[in-house]
Amino acid sequence: MFEPFSSGYYLGEMYVQPRASDAAAIKRADHEKVNEQLYATGDGVERLDNPLVMKVGTRHFPVVADDDVPGGTLAVPESSVPDDLKFSLPDRREVFLANADRARDLIQYTGWEDEDYA
Template sequence: MFEPFSRSYYLGRLYVEPYAGDRAVMHAEQHEQVNDELYDDHPGPLVMKIGTAHVPVHGADDVPGGTVALPEAALSATGVDNPPTLSEVLLAKADRASQLLGLATDADPSNTERAAGF
């Protein structure tokens, strides 16, 4: 699903689509598989750069495989046009994800997802 891209990111292709929920999600089994293989069981969400925005991504059972589903606010922040659409996404490597999530927590320790543009 993802392949090495740079020192900080893996590259993958996922369908990006709107989601009625309150946070970005992908299929729960795929989320767990990526977390196990690439994040070495890192606690917390995966962090993807979709379009122009970094987004914390959680697992959910109601999302098709190969898809990342974004709430309207997150979707508009990415700049992705005409969803659903197959898009290249960057998955932050575990150390970069921790750094990004740490910046978000420093900005607002009570809500990681809202902080730092999440």
């Protein structure tokens, strides 16, 4: 789904659509798969619910899991759709996924409230 792109990001392509919610989300199975493949530390005790950070257009989104989102889709809050995408969604788009270190920095910078994410 995602391939290495730079020292801080992976690159993939997903169907991106707006949604009537305050949180960006992908299907729970996709969320767990990405956590397992890209964020696993190898110590045998892995959290599969760490928030992901994805960038679409000019905007970063903390991404949670949601069973109601179709597979292969990133659903972003309608109120937060970047101006450069307003008239082109829904559509397939390049999506950047922050690696574990970059995601941690971005989550802390944006004030994400999940105390267990460290």
